[in-house]
Amino acid sequence: MDSRSQEAHVTSTAVQTTPEVSPEKYDLVIIGSGTGAKLSAWTLGKLGWRIAVIERQYIGGACNNIACLPSKNLIYTAQISSYAHRLKEFGMEATNLTVNMSGVRERKRQMVNGEIEGDSNLFRLTGGELILGVGRMVGPKLVEVITNDGKKRLLEGTQILIGTGSRAVIDETPGLRESNPLTHIEALELGIIPDHLVILGAGYVGLEFAQAMRRLGSRVTLIDRGERILKQEDPDVSEAVLDLLRYEGIELLLEATVAYVSGESGKQVSLTIDQSGRQVTLNATHILVTTKRIPNTDGLGLDSAGVETNAEGYIRVNEHLQTTASGVWAVGDVAGTPKFTHAAFHDFQVFTDNVSGGHKSTEGRLIPFCLFLDPELARVGLNETEAKARGIKYRLFKLPIGVVLRARATMEKRGFMKALVAPDSGKIIGFLSFGANAGEVMAAVQMAMIAGLPYIALTDAILTHPTMAEGLKFLFLSQLTGSEIT
Incomplete structure (x- = not known):
C-alpha cells in the first residue's frame, strides 16, 4: 500500500466484533490524533479523565507529519535557496551553488521526528493511552480497534470524539492514477529535484509547492480549471499573485483541463490538455496532484452509531460540534471545519468546553488564513x-x-x-x-x-x-x- 492511501485514512478492513472481546471502559475514546483530537486528549487527561486515542499511522496528525509543518520547512528552505541565488543584490558573491534535495529532505525529517517525539511524550505525561491501530464504531459509544500488531480490542467511551481528518484524492482523469502521480505526501519526500514538475490545481497547496519547487531548481508548470487563480479573492489579489508566479518563472495554464495522461511520474509523463478550445500536449518528469480532498469517514462504522454525514461525506455537527448521536462529537476537517490547523485548534476549545458543561460555539468565529508564498x-x-x-x-x-x-x-x-x-x-x-x-x-x-x-x-x-x-x-x-x- 502506498503512502497516498495511508494518509490519516481509516480503512474498512477491520475484523467483525466477536462476543469474546470484552469492552474496556473509558471516559473518552478518540479516533484520530490530529490537532483537535490530541489537544482534547492532553487537556482532559490532565483533569483526570481516562482516555484512549486510536491512531492509524501519523502520531499527532497530518499537520505535523505530512502537511503544514513539513511543507513550511520545505518552503523556508526554498526561500533560503532564493536568497542564495540573489547574493549579488546584497553585495555578495558565491559560485557553484547547488541544492542537495536529499539534505533538504533530511532536515524536514528531523523536524517531523522531533514533533512525533514531543507529541508521544505529551500523551504519556497527560495519561492518555495512545493505541496504534484501526478503529471503527460498532455500536453506540462502542469502538472496535484492530491494533497494528493484529490484536483486537473493544473500547466503550462515555464520550466519543472523531478527528480523523481528510486526505488528498486523485480524480478519474484517464491515465492519471496509472501514472502514479505525487500527492503532497510524496512531494515532501522527494530526494531529487524534478526536471519538470507539473502541478494540477492552483489552490493553497499547489501554489506553495509551485514556488518552492521552482526556487529549488525545477521547471514548474501549474494547471488549473479556473479562469484566474485564487478565484475566491478579489481580482486585484489574483492578478498580483499571478504576476509573482510569472516573475518566478512558473508556467501557468488557466482554463485548462487534463484530458489524458500517459507514462509514469518520476520518469516521463505526457499530458493531453484542453485549454480554451484547443488541445496541447505537455511532457514532464513528475506530476503533483493538489486538486481535491475528501473526509476520512469511510470505514468508521458511523451508521452503526447513528452518526450522520452530509452528501460530501463530512460528519454532521451542530455549533457545539455534537454529531447526530448522543455523546459522539467530531472536530477538524472530518467535521467540515475549514481546513486550517488553527480552526481545528478552536474546535478543540469548543469541544472541551461543551463536554465539560459549557456552551462555547463555532458560530460567528473569525477564521484567518495565510498562504505561505514569498x-x-x-x-x-x-x-x-x-x-x-x-x-x-x-x-x-x-x-x-x-x-x-x-x-x-x-x-x-x-x-x-x-x-x-x-x-x-x-x-x-x-x-x-x-x-x-x-x-x-x-x-x-x-x-x-x-x-x-x-x-x-x-x-x-x-x-x-x-x-x-x-x-x-x-x-x-x-x-x-x-x-x-x-
Whole structure:
C-alpha cells in the first residue's frame, strides 16, 4: 500500500466484533490524533479523565507529519535557496551553488521526528493511552480497534470524539492514477529535484509547492480549471499573485483541463490538455496532484452509531460540534471545519468546553488564513467581493507595501495592504496583506477586530519602527481611500 492511501485514512478492513472481546471502559475514546483530537486528549487527561486515542499511522496528525509543518520547512528552505541565488543584490558573491534535495529532505525529517517525539511524550505525561491501530464504531459509544500488531480490542467511551481528518484524492482523469502521480505526501519526500514538475490545481497547496519547487531548481508548470487563480479573492489579489508566479518563472495554464495522461511520474509523463478550445500536449518528469480532498469517514462504522454525514461525506455537527448521536462529537476537517490547523485548534476549545458543561460555539468565529508564498498572502474577515455580494457598505483603504518603511529598508516592496471599514462605526470588517510578514501583520488587525476597536485605534497606537506592522498606521492614515462603496 502506498503512502497516498495511508494518509490519516481509516480503512474498512477491520475484523467483525466477536462476543469474546470484552469492552474496556473509558471516559473518552478518540479516533484520530490530529490537532483537535490530541489537544482534547492532553487537556482532559490532565483533569483526570481516562482516555484512549486510536491512531492509524501519523502520531499527532497530518499537520505535523505530512502537511503544514513539513511543507513550511520545505518552503523556508526554498526561500533560503532564493536568497542564495540573489547574493549579488546584497553585495555578495558565491559560485557553484547547488541544492542537495536529499539534505533538504533530511532536515524536514528531523523536524517531523522531533514533533512525533514531543507529541508521544505529551500523551504519556497527560495519561492518555495512545493505541496504534484501526478503529471503527460498532455500536453506540462502542469502538472496535484492530491494533497494528493484529490484536483486537473493544473500547466503550462515555464520550466519543472523531478527528480523523481528510486526505488528498486523485480524480478519474484517464491515465492519471496509472501514472502514479505525487500527492503532497510524496512531494515532501522527494530526494531529487524534478526536471519538470507539473502541478494540477492552483489552490493553497499547489501554489506553495509551485514556488518552492521552482526556487529549488525545477521547471514548474501549474494547471488549473479556473479562469484566474485564487478565484475566491478579489481580482486585484489574483492578478498580483499571478504576476509573482510569472516573475518566478512558473508556467501557468488557466482554463485548462487534463484530458489524458500517459507514462509514469518520476520518469516521463505526457499530458493531453484542453485549454480554451484547443488541445496541447505537455511532457514532464513528475506530476503533483493538489486538486481535491475528501473526509476520512469511510470505514468508521458511523451508521452503526447513528452518526450522520452530509452528501460530501463530512460528519454532521451542530455549533457545539455534537454529531447526530448522543455523546459522539467530531472536530477538524472530518467535521467540515475549514481546513486550517488553527480552526481545528478552536474546535478543540469548543469541544472541551461543551463536554465539560459549557456552551462555547463555532458560530460567528473569525477564521484567518495565510498562504505561505514569498511574500505571504494573509486575510481575515470580508473581502470586497464578499461585501458587495452581501450588500455591505464599506470604506476601502489600500496601500502599496513599498510605502512601508520596513519594506523600503529591506527592498522587498512587492504587494499591498487593504482594509474594509464600516462607514458608520469605523470598525474593521476585513483586512488583507500581500507582502512580507503578512501573517504576523494580519494578527494585529484581527485582535482589533475581535475587540471591536475602530480603525483609528491603530492610527493612534505607537507601533515600533521600522516593522511591517507599522504599515498599518500608514494604511489607515493614507489618502488612498476610496469613497463609500455599496
